[in-house]
Amino acid sequence: MTTKQKKGFEDSYVVEGKMALPYTYFAGSVGSKFITTVRDEKKIMGVRCPTCNLVYLPPRQVCDKDFTDIRDNWVDVGNSGTVTNFTVVRYDDKHMPRKAPFVLALIKMEGADTPFMHILEECKFEDVKIGMNVEAVFAKETTNTILDIDHFKPVAERASIQERNAGRKKWVADNENAVHGKQKGGKPDMSKPVIIAAALTGAATMRNQNPSVPYTPAEFATEAYKCWKAGAAMVHVHAREDNGMPTHDHERIRATYNAIKDKCPELIVNLSSAVGMGKTAEQRISQIIAVKPDMASLNTNTMNFSIVDRKTGKIFIEYVFENTFTMLQEFGKAMEENGVKPEIECYDMGGLDNTLLIAKQGFFSEPMNFNFVWGVAGGQAFRSDAFIAMMNAIPANANFTTCGVGTDQFPCIMQSCILGGHMRVGLEDNIKMPNGALAKGSYEQVEVAVNIADSLGRAVATTDEARAIMGLRKK
Amino acid sequence: MAKRVAIVGTGQTFHKSHRPDVNGQELINEAVQRALADANLTMKDINAILIGNMDHFEGINYVDCWSVDGSGGVMKPVIKITTGGTTGASLAVGGYHMVGSGMFEKVLIIGWEKNSESDTTGAITTAFDPIWDRQVFAGAISGLAAEAQAYMARYGASDRDAARVSVRDRKHAMNNPHAQLRKEISLEDVLASPMLADPIHLLDVCPRTDGACAVIMASEDTAEKICPNPDWIWGTGARHSYAYLGDCDWGRLTSMERVAKEIFKKAGIKEPRKELDVIEMYQPYSFAGLIWIEDMGIVGHGEGPQYVADGNTDMGGELPINPSGGVIACNPIGATGLIRCAEAAMQVMGKADARQVPDVNYAVSTGFGGCMWTDMLLHGKKKPN
Numbered sequence: 001m002t003t004k005q006k007k008g009f010e011d012s013y014v015v016e017g018k019m020a021l022p023y024t025y026f027a028g029s030v031g032s033k034f035i036t037t038v039r040d041e042k043k044i045m046g047v048r049c050p051t052c053n054l055v056y057l058p059p060r061q062v063c064d065k066d067f068t069d070i071r072d073n074w075v076d077v078g079n080s081g082t083v084t085n086f087t088v089v090r091y092d093d094k095h096m097p098r099k100a101p102f103v104l105a106l107i108k109m110e111g112a113d114t115p116f117m118h119i120l121e122e123c124k125f126e127d128v129k130i131g132m133n134v135e136a137v138f139a140k141e142t143t144n145t146i147l148d149i150d151h152f153k154p155v156a157e158r159a160s161i162q163e164r165n166a167g168r169k170k171w172v173a174d175n176e177n178a179v180h181g182k183q184k185g186g187k188p189d190m191s192k193p194v195i196i197a198a199a200l201t202g203a204a205t206m207r208n209q210n211p212s213v214p215y216t217p218a219e220f221a222t223e224a225y226k227c228w229k230a231g232a233a234m235v236h237v238h239a240r241e242d243n244g245m246p247t248h249d250h251e252r253i254r255a256t257y258n259a260i261k262d263k264c265p266e267l268i269v270n271l272s273s274a275v276g277m278g279k280t281a282e283q284r285i286s287q288i289i290a291v292k293p294d295m296a297s298l299n300t301n302t303m304n305f306s307i308v309d310r311k312t313g314k315i316f317i318e319y320v321f322e323n324t325f326t327m328l329q330e331f332g333k334a335m336e337e338n339g340v341k342p343e344i345e346c347y348d349m350g351g352l353d354n355t356l357l358i359a360k361q362g363f364f365s366e367p368m369n370f371n372f373v374w375g376v377a378g379g380q381a382f383r384s385d386a387f388i389a390m391m392n393a394i395p396a397n398a399n400f401t402t403c404g405v406g407t408d409q410f411p412c413i414m415q416s417c418i419l420g421g422h423m424r425v426g427l428e429d430n431i432k433m434p435n436g437a438l439a440k441g442s443y444e445q446v447e448v449a450v451n452i453a454d455s456l457g458r459a460v461a462t463t464d465e466a467r468a469i470m471g472l473r474k475k
Numbered sequence: 476m477a478k479r480v481a482i483v484g485t486g487q488t489f490h491k492s493h494r495p496d497v498n499g500q501e502l503i504n505e506a507v508q509r510a511l512a513d514a515n516l517t518m519k520d521i522n523a524i525l526i527g528n529m530d531h532f533e534g535i536n537y538v539d540c541w542s543v544d545g546s547g548g549v550m551k552p553v554i555k556i557t558t559g560g561t562t563g564a565s566l567a568v569g570g571y572h573m574v575g576s577g578m579f580e581k582v583l584i585i586g587w588e589k590n591s592e593s594d595t596t597g598a599i600t601t602a603f604d605p606i607w608d609r610q611v612f613a614g615a616i617s618g619l620a621a622e623a624q625a626y627m628a629r630y631g632a633s634d635r636d637a638a639r640v641s642v643r644d645r646k647h648a649m650n651n652p653h654a655q656l657r658k659e660i661s662l663e664d665v666l667a668s669p670m671l672a673d674p675i676h677l678l679d680v681c682p683r684t685d686g687a688c689a690v691i692m693a694s695e696d697t698a699e700k701i702c703p704n705p706d707w708i709w710g711t712g713a714r715h716s717y718a719y720l721g722d723c724d725w726g727r728l729t730s731m732e733r734v735a736k737e738i739f740k741k742a743g744i745k746e747p748r749k750e751l752d753v754i755e756m757y758q759p760y761s762f763a764g765l766i767w768i769e770d771m772g773i774v775g776h777g778e779g780p781q782y783v784a785d786g787n788t789d790m791g792g793e794l795p796i797n798p799s800g801g802v803i804a805c806n807p808i809g810a811t812g813l814i815r816c817a818e819a820a821m822q823v824m825g826k827a828d829a830r831q832v833p834d835v836n837y838a839v840s841t842g843f844g845g846c847m848w849t850d851m852l853l854h855g856k857k858k859p860n
Contacts, residue, residue, distance in 0.1 A: 009495045009496055017592075023605070028606065058606075058607045058719050064722065084625075085624055086624060087621050087624055088673040089617050089620075089671075090670050090672060090673070091669075091671045093596045093613060094596075094597075095597050095614065096613045097611050097612070104611065104621070104672075106720070106725065114719075114721050116607065116719065117608060117611050117612050117719075119611050130624075146606065146607060146610050147610050147611075
């Protein structure tokens with residue numbers, strides 16, 4: 001058939017090309033295996049190159065970088081990942097996979113090094129951000145294509161905690177007189193949400209003790225993110241060099257702090273002002289002034305801080321942790337002047353009394369936030385009655401949290417939660433789970449803390465609630 | 476046997492969104508006749524022909540044979556090269572290799588597209604992997620949008636910065652009678668035009684065009700005899716960077732960086748910003764005018780927006796880019812890369828008329844393919860050593 005052309009070109013004709021050329025493409029042996037694994041096991045698999053260690057998704061037969069044959073090195077990359085890039089397609093075309101508008105995203109799966117293109121649904125366009133976490137939604141009926149992953153959707157990461165909190169808050173309100181009424185406003189007061197903090201590394205926990213200890217900024221960010229996802233509102237950080245040594249280097253500390261903030265902007269970051277053994281006072285405080293974290297630790301007495309064999313009592317490393325009155329005063333002032341809220345670390349009643357004495361100068365902003373630390377070789381071990389004495393000694397409007405070294409960790413946080421205080425866990429204090437197995441990361445201990453709060457019917461504080469409770473600056 | 480190579484003539488059609496008055500062969504013939512006239516040669520002088528387009532725009536697979544009615548290739552060696560968006564630039568690189576090998580004295584290179592006859596998005600989509608990419612992705616714009624989005628996230632640029640590039644190229648096109656879109660636009664026009672895929676507006680992207688371009692290359696044995704001011708090719712390069720959409724470093728054009736480093740090093744160019752006089756860049760959308768000049772090494776990462784905003788790449792600026800109006804004003808895809816090459820050659824030869832940049836010693840032309848590929852040529856007034 002011919003059709004007349006437009007005005008002015010009446011003598012030219014166009015002839016319709018009627019060919020439609022349907023193709024069928026073999027997905028390849030690698031692609032086929034990917035598709036059948038998604039279809040039959042709801043698992044997303046990539047391939048790892050043994051030469052350069054990159055995990056490729058889409059999987060392929062050879063490594064792009066070194067041409068190594070990688071087709072049989074399948075690894076599970078998990079069913080969730082991060083949006084590394086996206087666009088909102090706003091024009092329609094018959095070849096498009098969806099009717100416009102829709103979100104096209106590059107998604108890097110948790111265990112993969114290369115992102116792959118897919119479609120993002122179940123979210124508002126304005127909520128799509130680079131870095132957001134998403135998970136695969138599998139198709140109800142198979143098409144034997146990569147569309148057996150129908151689309152990705154945002155991970156409902158905070159919803160579970162929030163939902164549980166909503167339930168708890170309602171329960172607390174409904175039962176105020178019966179259960180919590182007599183506690184409210186005094187101590188113990190379980191009506192307030194409990195702040196869960198995770199101390200990711202400390203200065204002394206090394207990878208040979210627990211391989212999940214983060215060293216690099218990226219590892220800190222990943223670990224902090226997992227803790228936040230699990231329910232932590234705050235992380236406590238001692239930055240490390242790549243080889244694991246604690247560092248007072250401002251750039252490294254700032255890079256670590258920024259990496260965490262980039263990954264989860266709302267999370268509260270509390271930096272150590274102890275840093276590690278043998279650091280000078282200047283090295284300890286200047287990094288806090290330089291980076292200006294939300295919060296920083298403030299240590300309250302000069303004390304033994306040793307590494308001993310707990311079974312035999314033998315001393316491995318002898319160390320005096322210097323925190324003179326002058327340091328307590330100067331560090332405290334420097335923090336307050338720089339908008340950094342001190343977390344006052346009390347290793348025994350003496351340290352607490354030191355603080356109350358210095359506090360008479362009036363430079364501490366209210367409310368004061370105390371951390372009762374148990375089980376340091378040089379400080380006091382956890383005892384239930386000592387805990388109550390510590391709690392009773394702090395000012396009426398002050399907050400308290402607690403952490404314990406090794407097996408003191410879980411008992412002390414449970415008591416704190418019952419008494420209306422807050423909880424700190426993490427690999428800095430303890431590398432294990434309550435059953436003695438190595439913790440997969442600080443986040444696994446955060447899950448234990450969340451379970452404790454759950455058991456006691458206490459809401460878990462969001463980062464905003466935690467900021468309000470502890471009197472931190474707005475994010 | 477290796478010979479130095481020069482461009483001795485170029486020819487272009489007057490490119491339009493639709494050329495209802497010619498078919499493919501007739502369109503090709505217009506460009507070929509103009510190139511032969513420009514070089515003062517006849518078809519008898521031509522030893523071999525290279526021709527290319529993007530197959531799926533016309534659905535004609537044996538373009539090398541089919542086109543002889545227009546190209547003049549009867550009983551001559553004719554080779555087809557088709558590499559998607561880079562086709563035109565790959566043709567130029569291929570022509571350089573053929574003449575440079577010493578086996579062909581004069582080669583006619585033709586790039587063309589009658590885009591109006593095609594299903595553009597469908598044709599472009601054939602450039603992507605059918606198992607992994609085509610299931611979720613189609614066309615060219617969303618991939619470019621992903622690049623722009625990544626660049627903005629990494630360097631804090633805005634769509635207003637990019638719009639400045641469109642404004643520049645459309646202004647430059649006013650000087651080029653061959654360009655398709657010859658109407659000036661303002662920053663506000665660009666930003667108010669419909670959003671196609673965030674952050675790309677309609678006026679940020681190139682049009683669809685019917686057009687053809689022909690270039691004649693000759694070896695050092697005859698170049699200076701037939702042409703008083705030949706355009707010497709100082710170097711060429713091509714890099715393809717990835718297999719699947721997710722593999723590239725979005726927000727950076729790695730292929731451009733590699734190819735530019737290689738060519739500039741070979742030619743002894745240390746400060747391209749100062750030593751180059753003009754660039755004809757295959758820049759299919761405005762953000763590329765910010766991002767890719769950084770990858771080319773003209774300015775540092777993140778410095779593109781300021782450099783462009785300050786007028787450095789305008790006519791009369793430090794380093795004018797796209798005096799022809801570039802791809803944003805005109806895009807017959809299979810010809811587009813070769814038009815860049817022809818325009819750069821015209822700048823060196825002093826034949827660029829109203830769009831001539833004064834005293835061009837070095838010019839660069841590039842080609843870009845939808846899958847983040849780059850081809851590049853360095854042109855010069857002086858005969859290479």
